[in-house]
Amino acid sequence: MNRLELTGLAVRPSQVWGGIRLVPLVRERPVEGLRLHREVYAGGGTGAVRVGARTHDTSYIPHGFVADWSGEGAAGAAYGTQLGADDGRSRPGGPARVLRLPRHRHHRLAERQAGDRLRFLPLHLALEGYLALHFGGPSTAWEEWSRQALRDGLSPRAEDAYLGRSVRGLGDALRAFEIHPGQCGVLVYAADALAAAFVVPHPDDYRLLHPTLVEDLFGELVHQYAMYGAPVPEFGARIADGPGLRTVAGLRAAAREQERAWAEAHDTLFARELLDTSYGFERVYRMGGFTLWRFLPPFVRDGTGQHIGETVTDHKGRVAYLKTFRLSEAQIRRGYLLRRLADADWRLPVAARALGTGETELRRRISGAGFAHLLRHREG
Amino acid sequence: MTTGTTTGAEGRAGLVAAEDVLLFVNAAITATGQREFRTQAYRQRLSLDFLHAYVRVNYRRVYATSLALDINDHNAARIVRGLLEHAADASVEERRAEGALIAARLAKLPPQRVYRLFRELRAARVNNRRTRAIMRDWLAARPDAAHDAVKYRAGLKTAVRHAHLRLDGLGTGAAPDGELGAFLFRPGSLPRYAHRLLDAWRRAHYEQGAVGELPFTVAEGFAARHGMKREAFVERMVPRMTRLERLRTQGERADGPPDPPAGVDLTVMPLTRLALYVLSLGRQARARRREELTGALRAAARRAAGPHAGSWGRVAAVLDDSYSSSGSGEKRRRPLAVALACHFLLEALAAPGAYTPLWTTGTSDPLLVVPWGPTPLGTRVVDALEHGPDRLVIVSDGWDNAPPGLAGEVLRVWRARIDPDRRTAVVHVNPVYDADGFDVRRLSASVPTAGIRDAEDLPALVEIARFSEGRTGSAELYAYLDRRAARFTETGGAR
Numbered sequence: 001m002n003r004l005e006l007t008g009l010a011v012r013p014s015q016v017w018g019g020i021r022l023v024p025l026v027r028e029r030p031v032e033g034l035r036l037h038r039e040v041y042a043g044g045g046t047g048a049v050r051v052g053a054r055t056h057d058t059s060y061i062p063h064g065f066v067a068d069w070s071g072e073g074a075a076g077a078a079y080g081t082q083l084g085a086d087d088g089r090s091r092p093g094g095p096a097r098v099l100r101l102p103r104h105r106h107h108r109l110a111e112r113q114a115g116d117r118l119r120f121l122p123l124h125l126a127l128e129g130y131l132a133l134h135f136g137g138p139s140t141a142w143e144e145w146s147r148q149a150l151r152d153g154l155s156p157r158a159e160d161a162y163l164g165r166s167v168r169g170l171g172d173a174l175r176a177f178e179i180h181p182g183q184c185g186v187l188v189y190a191a192d193a194l195a196a197a198f199v200v201p202h203p204d205d206y207r208l209l210h211p212t213l214v215e216d217l218f219g220e221l222v223h224q225y226a227m228y229g230a231p232v233p234e235f236g237a238r239i240a241d242g243p244g245l246r247t248v249a250g251l252r253a254a255a256r257e258q259e260r261a262w263a264e265a266h267d268t269l270f271a272r273e274l275l276d277t278s279y280g281f282e283r284v285y286r287m288g289g290f291t292l293w294r295f296l297p298p299f300v301r302d303g304t305g306q307h308i309g310e311t312v313t314d315h316k317g318r319v320a321y322l323k324t325f326r327l328s329e330a331q332i333r334r335g336y337l338l339r340r341l342a343d344a345d346w347r348l349p350v351a352a353r354a355l356g357t358g359e360t361e362l363r364r365r366i367s368g369a370g371f372a373h374l375l376r377h378r379e380g
Numbered sequence: 381m382t383t384g385t386t387t388g389a390e391g392r393a394g395l396v397a398a399e400d401v402l403l404f405v406n407a408a409i410t411a412t413g414q415r416e417f418r419t420q421a422y423r424q425r426l427s428l429d430f431l432h433a434y435v436r437v438n439y440r441r442v443y444a445t446s447l448a449l450d451i452n453d454h455n456a457a458r459i460v461r462g463l464l465e466h467a468a469d470a471s472v473e474e475r476r477a478e479g480a481l482i483a484a485r486l487a488k489l490p491p492q493r494v495y496r497l498f499r500e501l502r503a504a505r506v507n508n509r510r511t512r513a514i515m516r517d518w519l520a521a522r523p524d525a526a527h528d529a530v531k532y533r534a535g536l537k538t539a540v541r542h543a544h545l546r547l548d549g550l551g552t553g554a555a556p557d558g559e560l561g562a563f564l565f566r567p568g569s570l571p572r573y574a575h576r577l578l579d580a581w582r583r584a585h586y587e588q589g590a591v592g593e594l595p596f597t598v599a600e601g602f603a604a605r606h607g608m609k610r611e612a613f614v615e616r617m618v619p620r621m622t623r624l625e626r627l628r629t630q631g632e633r634a635d636g637p638p639d640p641p642a643g644v645d646l647t648v649m650p651l652t653r654l655a656l657y658v659l660s661l662g663r664q665a666r667a668r669r670r671e672e673l674t675g676a677l678r679a680a681a682r683r684a685a686g687p688h689a690g691s692w693g694r695v696a697a698v699l700d701d702s703y704s705s706s707g708s709g710e711k712r713r714r715p716l717a718v719a720l721a722c723h724f725l726l727e728a729l730a731a732p733g734a735y736t737p738l739w740t741t742g743t744s745d746p747l748l749v750v751p752w753g754p755t756p757l758g759t760r761v762v763d764a765l766e767h768g769p770d771r772l773v774i775v776s777d778g779w780d781n782a783p784p785g786l787a788g789e790v791l792r793v794w795r796a797r798i799d800p801d802r803r804t805a806v807v808h809v810n811p812v813y814d815a816d817g818f819d820v821r822r823l824s825a826s827v828p829t830a831g832i833r834d835a836e837d838l839p840a841l842v843e844i845a846r847f848s849e850g851r852t853g854s855a856e857l858y859a860y861l862d863r864r865a866a867r868f869t870e871t872g873g874a875r
Binding site: 177 | 704755782783784785789792796
């Protein structure tokens with residue numbers, strides 16, 4: 001599995017609000033056997049997550065999602081549910097992934113609910129995957145790397161993101177958006193660049209979770225596009241005066257034609273970059289016939305948007321749940337650099353040759369990406 | 381004023397003036413400075429501020445005359461204030477006409493609005509002789525000054541103080557001389573009051589039994605102070621509540637509202653108010669009480685239609701129940717309620733059996749409408765035109781988004797190609813003010829658009845809307861306005 005499979009989801013025409021375009025995704029029939037609920041945490045979204053024995057992860061966590069595949073529908077959350085550690089994973093210094101919420105310890109006193117439920121932290125799951133990318137740093141003590149790099153790896157790594165509320169126009173766009181019957185998802189565009197995709201299994205879940213997009217994280221690029229971008233063009237119906245327009249039937253045909261043109265106008269917009277990319281998937285949890293994954297893009301630098309995210313797929317690999325985060329240029333650059341370094345086994349001369357530059361230039365790029373503290377300062 | 385012989389620049393100026401007037405009338409009917417589905421409250425207020433200043437300065441006569449139209453209370457109070465604050469701009473003759481209009485309008489406004497207006501006038505330091513006379517006359521016409529003193533204590537106090545009024549002999553059911561003054565300005569100076577209500581207010585401070593004798597809103601405060609059980613208190617107060625207070629309080633009961641609300645005769649309620657009440661009920665409650673509610677709505681619609689009932693011939697209506705008709709937190713479900721009320725009113729106005737309603741979501745059961753989904757207005761308009769109606773009425777907020785602009789195109793082509801001699805009269809009524817456009821949003825330039833607040837005003841609005849087509853001149857518009865104003869002042873504000 002290396003692609004996202006969005007069969008069963010159809011695009012409906014977009015609604016535009018200033019620079020924000022929202023494209024609804026509609027399911028003919030909801031995904032059987034999986035529901036998604038929301039769990040709100042106290043503390044206004046500040047949260048610390050323990051990731052492994054001595055690794056902590058402090059992040060903005062507005063809410064958690066609870067996936068329920070028991071087929072019973074409404075239910076509370078099973079607090080303290082652990083995202084089980086994946087056995088076959090042994091990265092240098094790589095933490096075993098047990099997600100817990102220390103800030104909300106009191107919840108654990110609640111009776112743990114039996115049943116098939118899983119609580120996870122949306123977007124945080126994906127971002128954590130990105131942050132932990134080659135987290136351990138160099139695995140061999142090459143002389144270019146500083147003592148700190150060898151001891152602590154890339155720790156701590158931090159990335160910035162913008163809250164949905166501060167993305168200009170997004171709040172208004174979501175409020176004024178008229179949800180379609182059967183809608184199970186949405187593609188968010190800022191200045192007609194894909195900012196995020198969000199898909200849930202059931203229309204009722206979507207109705208509940210639609211406003212939570214304001215609380216999600218968006219990359220720097222999205223924020224800038226929304227801030228400085230002009231309003232995006234909207235489809236405007238135009239009926240050309242023709243000979244067939246003498247009757248109501250002719251008028252109806254012309255109106256139909258406009259509706260068709262309108263629906264087609266958006267097929268080209270439909271998230272090509274999201275679907276045509278091949279991703280590195282990492283399985284997080286298996287729940288009955290469904291699997292929770294997170295994925296990372298290939299970090300190629302061809303100027304297209306690159307998205308990280310998490311998804312739940314059914315046994316055929318079709319997406320039941322999806323949430324993506326668009327990386328900014330700097331974030332792609334960092335991911336790319338780390339990938340190339342890891343491929344070269346952290347040997348600077350080899351990596352420089354693979355990148356087609358000199359070692360000095362590579363050092364400059366590493367510093368420029370914010371990893372200067374990893375390099376040993378050479379005299380002369 | 382333009383006449384038949386004027387042409388060129390003069391005539392055009394007249395048209396522009398007429399457009400400005402209609403724009404203001406639409407705004408004054410729909411805008412309340414509150415949040416709408418798509419615009420924030422502050423934008424609404426800014427937009428309205430500008431419009432009021434613009435029309436007051438440029439068309440003062442029209443500004444005053446619009447008090448006679450079915451504009452909302454918020455704008456009526458603003459206009460009165462604007463006229464009184466800038467009294468110096470008007471000639472003596474104008475002032476006399478304005479005075480009559482203001483008096484008639486104040487008589488129609490709810491008392492709390494008028495008291496608030498008086499407070500604003502005091503804050504703005506408007507205290508000319510005319511203002512004082514208006515305040516005096518309005519207060520003298522209040523049925524029971526003691527009741528006002530208890531219920532609108534601060535308002536009455538401010539008004540009396542501001543206009544230097546004598547309290548003795550105020551109103552008809554007045555308290556003995558000196559008591560009102562003592563009540564308002566020297567509380568505690570009299571050991572007891574001879575007037576029943578004033579004395580009840582005094583005793584309610586320490587005696588639970590006296591609370592029940594006060595008006596409901598005043599008693600509510602005392603009940604909370606005495607820690608009285610809310611439910612038992614409300615139960616006991618029912619006979620003393622107004623109709624709206626009864627409807628409002630029955631919704632808060634734990635066991636849900638009783639099916640036929642106690643002591644409220646739904647059939648005598650105004651149509652739009654009733655539609656709002658119906659929409660405030662859940663779908664199950666609506667389905668259970670279907671006959672009662674439908675009956676009440678029909679009765680209210682027949683009353684609102686009055687002499688026009690059955691006179692509109694074949695009528696088709698396109699009614700917007702998309703998600704945006706849910707309004708905002710401040711104007712909850714107002715657009716949908718207007719659509720629902722229009723549905724029943726049009727049913728009464730149309731010839732028997734010649735009415736076709738088309739809701740945007742495609743529902744065929746108007747009593748169970750919920751705001752939901754996008755607005756495919758264009759298709760619905762085509763559906764409606766297919767029935768070949770004499771009149772087509774579109775009730776919508778003017779945002780047509782599936783696909784955007786199709787309704788306007790359909791209407792344009794219909795007017796230009798299929799029905800150029802206007803056998804079908806099309807009118808669009810819009811309950812939502814668009815702050816950016818200083819008007820209600822239009823669907824198409826070829827279709828007249830009018831703002832609407834209460835469905836009851838529909839026949840009058842259709843009359844106004846024909847001016848916005850530009851086919852009738854501005855002279856007729858001014859004549860129409862003068863006629864309305866004359867009728868309004870004659871009847872002293874009654875409809």
